[in-house]
Amino acid sequence: MKNYVIIGGSSGIGQEVVNQLTAQGNKVYSTYLKNKKSDQELVSFQQFDVMNGELDDSNFPEVIDGLVYCPGSINLKPFKRFSAQDYLDDYKLQVVGAMQVIEKLHKRLKKSESASIVLFSTVAVQNGFPFHAQVAASKGAIEGVVKTLAAEFAPTIRVNAIAPSLTDTPLAEQLLSSEDKRESNAERNPLKRLGTPTDVANAATFLLSEKASYITGQILAVDGGMGAL
Numbered sequence: 430m431k432n433y434v435i436i437g438g439s440s441g442i443g444q445e446v447v448n449q450l451t452a453q454g455n456k457v458y459s460t461y462l463k464n465k466k467s468d469q470e471l472v473s474f475q476q477f478d479v480m481n482g483e484l485d486d487s488n489f490p491e492v493i494d495g496l497v498y499c500p501g502s503i504n505l506k507p508f509k510r511f512s513a514q515d516y517l518d519d520y521k522l523q524v525v526g527a528m529q530v531i532e533k534l535h536k537r538l539k540k541s542e543s544a545s546i547v548l549f550s551t552v553a554v555q556n557g558f559p560f561h562a563q564v565a566a567s568k569g570a571i572e573g574v575v576k577t578l579a580a581e582f583a584p585t586i587r588v589n590a591i592a593p594s595l596t597d598t599p600l601a602e603q604l605l606s607s608e609d610k611r612e613s614n615a616e617r618n619p620l621k622r623l624g625t626p627t628d629v630a631n632a633a634t635f636l637l638s639e640k641a642s643y644i645t646g647q648i649l650a651v652d653g654g655m656g657a658l
Contacts, residue, residue, distance in 0.1 A: 431455045431541075432490045433637065436477065436530055437499030439464040441598035442549075445630035446497055447472060450637070458489055462500075479526035480518075484533050493537040495637040497547045498527040503600055505560040515563055523567040528574065538586050545637045546582075548575055550592040552652040568592075572648055579646030587645035589636045594652035596624035619654035 438447040438459030447457050451471040459466070460477035468474055477484055479500050501523050504515065527548055531538075538544040550568040553561040571590060579588040595601055595614050605611050605623070615622050632651045635641055650656050 431494040432492060433457050433495040433497070434489065434493055434530075434534060435459045435497045435499065436479070436484075436526075437462070437501075438472075438497075439466045439474070441499070441600055442593075442596065442626045442629045442633070443497065443499035445626040446499075446633050449630055449634045453634075455494075456490075460484070479522055484530055486533060486537075489534070489537065491537060492540045493534055494541045494543065495545045495547070496531065496534055496538060497633055497637070498530055499549065500526060501549060501600060502564070503604065504563050505604070507560060508562045511563055516566060519563050519567045520570065524570045524574065527571065531578070535586075541586075543639060543642060544586040545641070546578070546586060546588045547633050547636050548588070548590040550575075550590045550648055552592050552594045552650065552656045554592065555648075556656050575648065576646050583645060587636075587641070589641075589644060589647045589649060591629060591632050591636070592648050592650050592652065592656070593624050593629050594618060594655040596626065596629055598626055617655070618652075619658040622653065624651065624653060 433450050433455055435443050435447050435457055437443040439461035447459050450457050457472045459472055459474050461474055462478060466474040473488060475485060502519055531546060548571050550572050551564055553565045554569045554572055575588050575590045582588060595604060597605060629651050632649055
C-alpha cells in the first residue's frame with residue numbers, strides 16, 4: 430500500500446484518479462472545495478480552499494509516495510476582455526497553489542523510495558488557440574515549474590505534467606452545455622470524440638506508478654492527437 434495526496438479529488442479527473450488508486454489498494458488523502466465528500470475505507474477527505482487557506486497536513490502520513498494537483502479553471506474569452514486581475518487569480522489558483530502544496534509536502538515526498546508529482550497543463554500551451562490567453566499563460570507557467578522542479582528534485586522525486594485537450598468534466602460544462610457543442614468539439618479532435626476523466630486519470634496513475642520510474646520532466650499529451658495532427 431502506498432500513500433497519495435490528491436488536491437481536488439472530489440470530481441472530474443481528480444475523482445477518477447482517487448478511484449483508480451484506491452482500486453489498487455492504496456491509501457488516498459484527498460481534498461474538496463464545494464463538492465463535500467465523506468471518508469471511505471481507503472480515502473480521507475478534507476475541505477481545502479486553495480485561494481484562501483493553507484493545506485492542513487496534520488493527518489497525512491510521514492511518507493507520501495505521490496501528489497496530484499488538480500484545481501484549475503477554463504476561462505475563455507477574447508484577449509481584450511481579460512483584466513489583470515483575471516490573470517492574477519488564475520495564476521494563484523493553478524501555479525502558486527500547486528507550488529505551495531508541493532513546498533508543504535516536499536519533506537514527506539522525499540522520504541518515499543519513488544515519489545512522483547503530477548500537475549496539469551493543457552494542449553493550448555504548445556498550440557495556438559484563440560480566446561485561451563488566460564489558461565495558456567498559467568498552464569505555460571506550470572510547464573516551466575515541471576521542468577525546473579524535475580531537475581531540482583532528481584533523483585528522489587519525479588515531476589511530470591499531463592496536457593489534455595477538452596475533457597468531459599464539470600470544469601468544462603459551460604463549453605459542453607448542449608449536444609451541438611459536444612458534437613462540434615468532438616469533431617475537431619482527430620479521434621472524433623471528447624476526452625474522458627478516465628482517459629486522463631489513466632495517464633496520471635501511470636505517471637505515479639513504478640512503470641513510469643524512468644520518466645521525469647515531461648509534458649504528456651493526452652489530447653486525442655490534437656496537438657500533433
